[in-house]
Amino acid sequence: MENIVLEFPAGQPAQGRALVGVVASGDLEVLLEANxxxxxxxxxxxxxxxxxxxxxxxxxxxFGDGSLPAAKLEINDAGATPGVVQLRIGQVFEQLKSNGGA
Amino acid sequence: MDTQQLLERQSFIELNARSRAKKLxxxxxxxxxxxxxxxVTSPWLARQNIVTQSDDGAVVAKGTIDGQPAVVLGIDGGFxxxxxxxxxxxxxAGSLELAAEDNRNGIPTRAVILFETGGVRLQEANLGxxxxxxxxxxxxxxxxxxxxxxxxxxxxxxxxxxSIAAGLCSYLIGTRExxxxxxxxxxxxxEAGIAxxxxxxxPMIWSFTGCEQRYRTGLIDVFTADDADAIRAAVIDLLRAGxxxxxxxxxxxxxxxxxxxxxxxxxxxxxxAAAIYGxxxxx
Amino acid sequence: xxxxxxxxxxxVWLDALTYSAPLQPGFPPSVRVADARIGDDPARFIAVVPDxxxxxxxxxxxxxxxxxxxxxxxxxxxxxxxxxxxDTKRAIVAVIDVASQAYGRREEAYGIHQALAAAADAYAxxxxxxxxxxxxxxxxxxxxxxxxxxxxANRLIALADPQVMVHAMGKESAARVTLRTVADxxxxxxxxxxxxxxxxxxxxxxxxxxxxxxxxxxxxxxADQSMVETALKAALDDIRADSSRGLESRLGSPHRAxxxxxxxxxxxxxx
Numbered sequence: 001m002e003n004i005v006l007e008f009p010a011g012q013p014a015q016g017r018a019l020v021g022v023v024a025s026g027d028l029e030v031l032l033e034a035n036x037x038x039x040x041x042x043x044x045x046x047x048x049x050x051x052x053x054x055x056x057x058x059x060x061x062x063f064g065d066g067s068l069p070a071a072k073l074e075i076n077d078a079g080a081t082p083g084v085v086q087l088r089i090g091q092v093f094e095q096l097k098s099n100g101g102a
Numbered sequence: 103m104d105t106q107q108l109l110e111r112q113s114f115i116e117l118n119a120r121s122r123a124k125k126l127x128x129x130x131x132x133x134x135x136x137x138x139x140x141x142v143t144s145p146w147l148a149r150q151n152i153v154t155q156s157d158d159g160a161v162v163a164k165g166t167i168d169g170q171p172a173v174v175l176g177i178d179g180g181f182x183x184x185x186x187x188x189x190x191x192x193x194x195a196g197s198l199e200l201a202a203e204d205n206r207n208g209i210p211t212r213a214v215i216l217f218e219t220g221g222v223r224l225q226e227a228n229l230g231x232x233x234x235x236x237x238x239x240x241x242x243x244x245x246x247x248x249x250x251x252x253x254x255x256x257x258x259x260x261x262x263x264x265s266i267a268a269g270l271c272s273y274l275i276g277t278r279e280x281x282x283x284x285x286x287x288x289x290x291x292x293e294a295g296i297a298x299x300x301x302x303x304x305p306m307i308w309s310f311t312g313c314e315q316r317y318r319t320g321l322i323d324v325f326t327a328d329d330a331d332a333i334r335a336a337v338i339d340l341l342r343a344g345x346x347x348x349x350x351x352x353x354x355x356x357x358x359x360x361x362x363x364x365x366x367x368x369x370x371x372x373x374x375a376a377a378i379y380g381x382x383x384x385x
Numbered sequence: 386x387x388x389x390x391x392x393x394x395x396x397v398w399l400d401a402l403t404y405s406a407p408l409q410p411g412f413p414p415s416v417r418v419a420d421a422r423i424g425d426d427p428a429r430f431i432a433v434v435p436d437x438x439x440x441x442x443x444x445x446x447x448x449x450x451x452x453x454x455x456x457x458x459x460x461x462x463x464x465x466x467x468x469x470x471x472d473t474k475r476a477i478v479a480v481i482d483v484a485s486q487a488y489g490r491r492e493e494a495y496g497i498h499q500a501l502a503a504a505a506d507a508y509a510x511x512x513x514x515x516x517x518x519x520x521x522x523x524x525x526x527x528x529x530x531x532x533x534x535x536x537x538a539n540r541l542i543a544l545a546d547p548q549v550m551v552h553a554m555g556k557e558s559a560a561r562v563t564l565r566t567v568a569d570x571x572x573x574x575x576x577x578x579x580x581x582x583x584x585x586x587x588x589x590x591x592x593x594x595x596x597x598x599x600x601x602x603x604x605x606x607x608a609d610q611s612m613v614e615t616a617l618k619a620a621l622d623d624i625r626a627d628s629s630r631g632l633e634s635r636l637g638s639p640h641r642a643x644x645x646x647x648x649x650x651x652x653x654x655x656x
Contacts, residue, residue: 001148001151001152001153019138019156022178022180023154023155023180023181024180024181027180029138029155029156031138031139031156033139045153045154046153047151047152047153076153076155076156077153078153135650135651135654135655136647136650136651136654140650142643142646142647144643145642145643146577146579162651164656188579188641188643188644189643189644189647192643192644192648193647193651196647196648196651196652199631199648200651200652200655221553222528222554224554224563224580225577225580226579226580227552227553227554227574227579227580228551228580228581228587228590228592229579229640229644230553230579231528231531231536231551231553232536232590232592235532235536235537235632236632236635236644238502238509238532238536238537239509239512239631239632242505242506242509242510242513243509243513243631246513262528263528263529263532265498266498266501266502266505266529266532266533267502268498268502269496269498269499269501269502269503270502270505270506282498283498284492284493284498284501284529285486285488285493285497285529289488290488290490290493292558292561293485293488294443294488294489294490298489298490299488299489299490299493310493310494311493316496319495319496321499349506350499350502351499351502351503351506352503352506353503354455354458354459354503354507355459357455357499357500357503358455358456358459361451361452361455361495364491364495366440366441366491369490369491370491370493372494374494375494375495379495379496
């Protein structure tokens with residue numbers, strides 16, 4: 001089991017909270033909460049060791065352009081593929097939008 | 103059901119525990135207690151290099167059902183097979199305890215438990231088992247005041263110490279996809295041999311422990327399609343019916359009578375079980 | 386003691402503690418019921434013992450099966466009914482040495498989960514009705530068998546002895562499921578208190594009211610018996626002095642801190 005923390009540029013603070021996923025084999029859970037403006041922090045706990053570079057690459061592709069709301073993300077991962085990681089992160093930001101800052 | 107109805111039917115099984123609980127509660131009344139953001143997680147898994155889930159696989163959802171105060175305890179079958187660890191069991195038992203206390207204070211809080219669980223989480227063994235004993239105690243307590251309704255819809259079904267909890271409920275609802283039984287097929291095969299129980303023989307397993315057979319043998323009360331609206335409607339009907347005259351687990355004389363009619367020299371068959379148990383358990 | 390060895394301690398201790406009181410007639414050989422005393426107080430003692438002639442072939446080694454579940458329920462409910470109009474309810478003592486539930490096709494066909502629920506229900510109902518219910522663990526207290534016979538007690542007492550074990554799954558099965566050897570399993574679980582197999586680790590979880598050290602748990606001498614009787618009497622008094630009929634007394638250990646935290650947070654948020 002490994003813990004990884006990554007930071008990225010971001011926009012304005014996220015409005016609200018969101019949660020998607022499940023810690024099941026091949027899947028992950030993503031919790032999203034607001035962060036201070038312009039910075040997103042992603043804390044990952046993963047059952048698969050030695051994939052730090054892969055996480056950096058996958059998340060860089062998602063957050064790298066700094067356009068997403070500033071958020072604190074917590075990821076609890078049970079061996080998801082990059083495709084599933086991307087899917088879940090996309091879902092959590094979708095949910096944030098549909099929660100509408102309530 | 104015609105094609106249109108089939109297309110419009112919403113699957114209950116495809117919903118996760120949180121969504122199932124939300125669906126059962128009256129619209130707009132759902133509040134989650136100890137939600138994932140409170141991060142009350144298992145104290146025992148990290149040291150075993152197991153990634154925790156922020157709700158420990160159990161959802162406590164408060165709201166109303168049919169206008170009456172209710173709590174829905176949803177077990178997430180996706181995390182560790184829905185198994186009971188210290189925290190998930192405490193969320194369920196603690197909520198049932200508070201519901202009973204509500205009733206002692208004049209508030210008619212009733213409970214629905216969504217059983218998608220293999221029983222004790224082995225990685226927490228004795229704390230899971232103790233937590234399940236607390237759940238049993240709390241069901242028997244609350245049941246004196248309000249019906250406690252159990253639902254097992256699949257894909258996990260209801261096993262182990264939690265099948266005993268299901269057996270304590272006032273009413274049980276099940277779908278074709280769900281199984282309800284004490285021992286997992288692999289364990290039975292291991293203990294008793296493949297001739298006694300072949301864990302790869304799915305039709306045989308369902309023929310004994312699938313909810314359709316459980317309904318035929320009077321071990322569950324409602325056998326329903328995988329239809330979220332139908333399940334919610336069944337819950338409301340049962341709550342309106344109120345507490346049963348006697349719970350299944352209280353029908354001692356009736357069950358002993360039925361057991362005495364079994365020819366134990368022959369292996370069990372689903373047909374024979376349905377023939378004997380189908381007579382009911384009135385004493 | 387492997388899971389397959391027969392459980393003898395239930396019969397031995399039931400006989401000793403009741404001073405060989407005659408067994409209640411009408412119960413099957415696998416469920417022994419004797420009415421005796423704890424000090425001056427009436428008490429019903431119940432044990433599940435092996436019956437090699439059990440009609441159910443998969444329940445011949447002391448397992449708690451279909452018959453045992455429903456007959457345990459009957460034994461307890463008879464006591465509840467007999468004392469229904471009395472102010473003082475007799476104590477009920479579950480003498481526990483149950484290595485497992487029964488595993489078999491008949492058992493699943495006829496709903497063993499429901500039979501065990503009936504037993505758990507009866508013990509819990511007795512406790513809620515005001516009967517002091519005491520669980521005395523003299524051997525194994527495993528999984529569904531223990532949930533049915535003893536885990537609903539107000540107070541749990543165990544003997545400190547290498548053969549005394551409380552767990553959710555036997556070592557051999559657990560080793561197989563987790564792809565370890567039994568030795569590796571024992572080594573690993575010794576460091577995770579809720580997973581450990583020894584009774585001292587179990588005691589650290591705060592679920593036991595008392596842990597006793599007899600000289601000979603297989604064949605109790607007078608001093609051993611006296612020690613247990615004293616503990617039963619003390620448990621009885623402790624239960625009667627407690628206004629609660631629930632299981633909160635099991636929440637005191639640091640190893641169960643999360644169980645207490647969850648309940649506190651639920652209460653704070655419960656409108």
